[in-house]
Amino acid sequence: MKLNLTAMAVAAALSAGTTLVAQAASPDSFSAPASDRNTWYTNGNNTVTAIAARKDNIAQAKNVILFIGDGMGVSTVTAARILAGQQPNIIGSNSSTTPSSGEENSLSFELFPNLALSKTYSVNQQTSDSAPTMTAMVTGVKSNDGFLSVDQNLVRPTGSTDFASCNQDIANHKLTTILEIAEQAGKSTGIVSTARITHATPAANYAHTPERNWEADSNQPTGCATPDIARQLIEFNVGDGIEVALGGGREYFRPNTLLDPEDTTKLGRRKDGRDLTAEWTTKYGAGSHFIWNKADFDAIDPNTSTHLLGLFERSHMEYEADRLTDTAGEPSLAEMTEKSINILKNNSKGFYLQVEAGRIDHGHHAGNAYRALTDAIALSDAVKKAVDTLAAAGKLDETLIIVSADHSHVFTIAGYPQRGNNILGKVIEPGVGTYAKASDNNPYTTLSYANGLGYHTGVKGDDVYSTAVQIGRFANMSAVDTTDADFHQEAMVPLASGETHAGEDVAIYATGPGSRLFKGTLEQNVIFHVMNRKMTKK
Missing domain, CATH: 3.40.720.10 (Alkaline Phosphatase, subunit A)
Structure with missing residues (x-):
């Protein structure tokens, strides 16, 4: 379900050609492979069988x-x-x-x-x-x-x-x-x-x-x-x-x-x-x-x-x-x-x-x-x-x-996104197909940081260090393409020196x-x- 695919984003994606940049406005979710109880059980059993069959390499390492x-x-x-x-x-x-x-x-x-x-x-x-x-x-x-x-x-x-x-x-x-x-x-x-x-x-x-x-x-x-x-x-x-x-x-x-x-x-x-x-x-x-x-x-x-x-x-x-x-x-x-x-x-x-x-x-x-x-x-x-x-x-x-x-x-992976939710995207509620909302009634991303410079868009990589610190729920993400290469995730604690280890x-x-x-x-x-x-x- 594509909830945020704008004409401008499509044009940006086409103009990107083969360069290694963000796939602008990529889908908010991807199809999960078909699976049932027998698939999960069989796959798990096969994994254990493969592990049990391994032999340790005890030789010296050249x-x-x-x-x-x-x-x-x-x-x-x-x-x-x-x-x-x-x-x-x-x-x-x-x-x-x-x-x-x-x-x-x-x-x-x-x-x-x-x-x-x-x-x-x-x-x-x-x-x-x-x-x-x-x-x-x-x-x-x-x-x-x-x-x-x-x-x-x-x-x-x-x-x-x-x-x-x-x-x-x-x-x-x-x-x-x-x-x-x-x-x-x-x-x-x-x-x-x-x-x-x-x-x-x-x-x-x-x-x-x-x-x-x-x-x-x-x-x-x-x-x-x-x-x-x-x-x-x-x-x-x-x-x-x-x-x-x-x-x-x-x-x-x-x-x-x-x-x-x-x-x-x-x-x-x-x-x-x-x-x-x-x-x-x-x-x-x-x-x-x-x-x-x-x-x-x-x-x-x-x-x-x-x-x-x-x-x-x-x-x-x-x-x-x-x-x-x-x-x-x-x-x-x-x-x-x-x-x-x-x-x-x-x-x-x-x-x-x-x-x-x-x-x-x-x-x-x-x-x-x-x-x-x-x-x-x-x-x-x-x-x-x-x-x-x-x-x-x-x-x-x-x-x-x-x-x-x-x-x-x-760096955190949070919320309760459905399986197949775009990892760079906003959280979609399982079984509902709409964005999950925070207490301010706005959507939020799966990925975020506990501290750092906070939310920015259109700022390439490290160039964010020359921009103002923007911490917390700084903007309504509804119309923001969070999958873009230049999107910088929200953060909680303001640090002008950047996010920490x-x-x-x-x-x-x-x-x-x-x-x-x-x-x-x-x-x-x-x-x-x-x-x-x-x-x-x-």
Whole structure:
């Protein structure tokens, strides 16, 4: 039943063509598949039979891939699963073309055989940021908020002039990362992110610093003894160096006297005069490449490329919903994952790869569920691409694949919508076919946030930070297309700084050798110990 399909919305949908943007004014509900008591009973019994027939893979893991959906809490997984089932071509890369009600759908990693919960608190906070949570996953040790792969006994800087904190004894507080362990074992390593490659989640693999925001030297006090994060990537000297680094953050690697190759009126951020992108190819020589656009990415031969640095945006990469409109073009998360595996698998000793869907988190902070969820679907596509690529190479059974999140968000699925209700839409009452009404006699959406910037329309993604905070029941939603890519959901508590992380447990999905160790509710740092045991211990 289409209750909100206006002529203007239809025109917008037609003009959108094949771009990966909102399917404007999509139906308010989708047909649920036929089912009865026998169907439910048979399907349940078949599931148990399949689980009982599984055999654990107890071999060592030659390869490890750690996928992180930044901010991908359980409610995000649920909503993304439903959205992908209801609108299977919403980001253009899913193979199905027949929409369903969505509730019975599964994202690729939800089909993995082993599952646990991860407790995400840090040493000093109940609700954490990405720095200590990723530190826990890649070092096996919990630490303080803002810290990247250093222990809790350092002091986080109080500001850009805190010179004393900038010159702490980092060497004696470093935590060895799983990437460093893999390099020491002679394996190849890679990091991939749709965020800046210097951002907390990817940086925790290779950088050691008490301040996650020291991404370039211009973010530090002058004369700081601790190298900035971009510099630590280029100067990384464990093993034969990181083989693959793909993501955003180009301006953090280039001097403030050099114009950007894509945004040609913008300069880099570095004040030390160094062009770290040039230093990458100088350091690694023949077989090394620095790339910044889709054409150069496509031209990379994984059989001859030994060290690949790809920085596709000055800051974060585009949201998946906006990727095809990028000026220079950007590879998808699935494409970056595939290319990385095809380079890393050339090492007979194996590899470690960490892949982050970093912009799930940013969509939530902006209160924009559409972009957060479509980036979660893009992560599902990347996981599927990894499985398919490994299977084709005969390496799936020797690879431990883990999918998890660093933390959750205050993102809710609420009301009592009928089955098949558009997850991006307004709540339709079961058996009635009309919108459910709040106590103010206006309809409300299934998705909302407990805090943040609140209701906005027509504001693209992160641009909402420049608009006024609009909290609570701010508008009558009756004539609003809540399925539009630029719709920002209502929120309850006003926060001009944007929506916050949440403190509940997140899921761990795993398959391959060692995945059986993920059971029950675990401390987040256990993820490292499983990877370390299965990848390096005999």
